[in-house]
Amino acid sequence: MTEWNRKAHDMDDPPQPSHEPWIGATDAWLLAEGRHLRPWQKLGAHPVRLGGRDGVAFAVWAPSARQVVLTGDFNRWSGQPMCLRPGCGVWELFVPDAVAGQWYKFEVHRADGSVVMKSDPYARQTELPPGNAARICEPLRPPPAAPDPCQRSSGPMAIYEVHAGSWRRPGGPDTLPGWDDLARDLVPYVAGMGFTHLELLPVSEHPFYGSWGYQPTGLYAPTARYGSPQDFRRFVDAVHAAGLKLILDWVPAHFPSDEHALARFDGTALYEHADPREGVHRDWNTLIYNFGRHEVKNFLVGNALFWIEQYGVDGLRVDAVASMLYRDYSRPPGEWIPNRHGGRENHEAIAFLQEVHEVLRREAPHAITIAEESTAFPRVTGPVGEGGLGFDHKWNMGWMHDTLAYLALDPVHRSWHHDRMTFSMMYAYSESYVLPLSHDEVVHGKGSLLAKMHGDRWQKLANLRALYGWMYAHPGRKLLFMGAELAQTTEWNHDRELPWELLEDPDHAGVQRLVGDLNRIYRETPALHAREADPHAFRWLVVDDASQSVLAFIRHGHSPEDTLLAIANFTPVVRSPYRVGVPHQGPWREVLNTDSSYYGGSNCGNHGTVHTRETAMHHQPWSLDLTLPPLSVLWLRPAQA
DSSP states (O other): OEEETTEEEOTTSOOOOSSSOSSOHHHHHHHHHTOOSOGGGTSEEEEEEETTEEEEEEEEEOTTOSEEEEEEGGGTTSOEEOEEETTTTEEEEEEETOOTTOEEEEEEEOTTSOEEEEOOTTOSOBOSTTOOOEEOOOOOOOOOOOOOGGGSSOSOOEEEEEOTTTSOOTTOTTSOOOHHHHHHHHHHHHHHTTOSEEEESOOEEOSOGGGTTSSOSEEEEEOGGGOOHHHHHHHHHHHHHTTOEEEEEEOOSOBOOOTTTTTTTTSSOSSBOSSHHHHEETTTTEEOBOTTSHHHHHHHHHHHHHHHHHHOOOEEEETTHHHHHBTTTTOOTTSSOOOTTSOSBOHHHHHHHHHHHHHHHHHOTTOEEEEOOOSOOTTTTSOGGGTOOOOSEEEOHHHHHHHHHHHTSOHHHHGGGTHHHHGGGGTTTTSOEEEEEOGGGGSTTOOOHHHHSOSSHHHHHHHHHHHHHHHHHSSSEEEEETTGGGTOSSOOOTTSOOOGGGGGSHHHHHHHHHHHHHHHHHHHOGGGTTTTTOGGGEEEEEEEEGGGTEEEEEEEOSSTTOEEEEEEEOSSSOEEEEEEEESSOSEEEEEEETTOGGGTSOOOSOTTEEEOBSOOBTTBSEEEEEEEOTTEEEEEEETTO
16 A cells, blocks of 8 residues: 555555546557557647546556656646556546646556656656657647658758767857758758758657766657757758758667666666666667567557657658667677577567558658668668668768768778779669768767868868768769758767868868869759669779779769769879760869868869860760869869850
């Protein structure tokens, strides 16, 4: 026996509702089966009218709890026992006169006699950390009509990746921005720079700011650090009004073990695995979801749909997919449990990812998904019906590692590592790739992108400009982490805003102008994106000139005139004349030169236009004699195009 509100309650005989239940028979069955398409509509806290009275219906899944007690502002935090719905393990309670804006928690009485205060897993708003109470929220207004699903994966994709708390801090160095600040400052900046997509590091509530959101505890709640759910919704609307699309980083791979959150929620390993050999990530000291449990899958699949339907976001980038796919991920032999066939693949996680995509394709066909997957797992972007995982795109980690490693080399040695710049085309069409220069490359002592480049200051900046020119010409969608466009000199610090003062230096301002022009030309040039999945739209022209570290290729659009020549000189030596074959006769216009003085370069180049010679070269009927600037990338197009 225990006592709340000076009334005795038998822990083994939970009370029964005095009105029609909030969780109906169909809902109870769907929740138990893990097939409730929108579980957030029943679980959590919902202002409703039941039994002729206005109030709030509360519901929480805790099947092994001895009792769950609801405490909050509405009962002066003295507690009211909830009612168990047998069969689905959900505890519910309708509280008359409770209203939106009030705070609450669940007091979970476990079978072993221990009691713990838990935050609502379906909370749509929580206290500012380190507080963790949940807040009753009114339903959000419906988002505008969804975009045409035919546009899901078509067209250019240039992503600007952002950590909301450290892009800019208008209130001072120790004050985080709010969503309204970001709508006012960040959104027009991203649109003005010519990006097509804005990607946010995870915005779900997380107790440790230094995790950047990758250790979330409140998957259904935008973090209170930047404002309310309504504030976040206004931000999403501002993104769309600017012609951008919004991608959120989403973390179904793991969760932290904070006592107030999901860990051992009802006294058992409810959301996680009981065995640490499959339930604990050593790398992050976090817990792994039990993807084989129906209710856990329902919680996560519903969450993916929630952000798209309730806030109108356009897509999800799924973090740490490789850690989900393999049971032996970052584990030594003997410290992991094989699957039922004795293998290392996590069949339950694979089935979960496939189910996410089946639901999204049916319910939100306009939404895109992107996998951060660092292995050669097959068909990550293949259709679920053909055995694939169903993602639209996958980060090309191999391209990123090879390219950065090459540009870190002294140019004298680059000829011996020429294959690092060509190997990516061996597999470029095996998946639908995004080329990422992400936050992961500028943290944990890795330094900034500029610092990774070889040479003195001039050479570092030239190498960085060439990297961006090469990346935007190479097949694959594009992703830059904030600060890359400033040629940031130090690695990213989540406790400070970006070093905007760098733009007072003409060299850094030049790199920013280059990124803006790359985005503009990329968007306006179908050859760079219209046939992204077609291997016939790419042709190497110069692939074997390792001694001079020169590479050249052609990208084709749908019409013969829609052609772009990209040629790179990865040494600090001017090469002139350098002859390269082209498919079209007549003048070719230099549309981009990363060595332009406008971008901070030496202004070596071809003076705008070059005319073809009637000399066949590189299996092409005509050729151009070009001047290749040092450490540069040139783009040329037929002048009549």
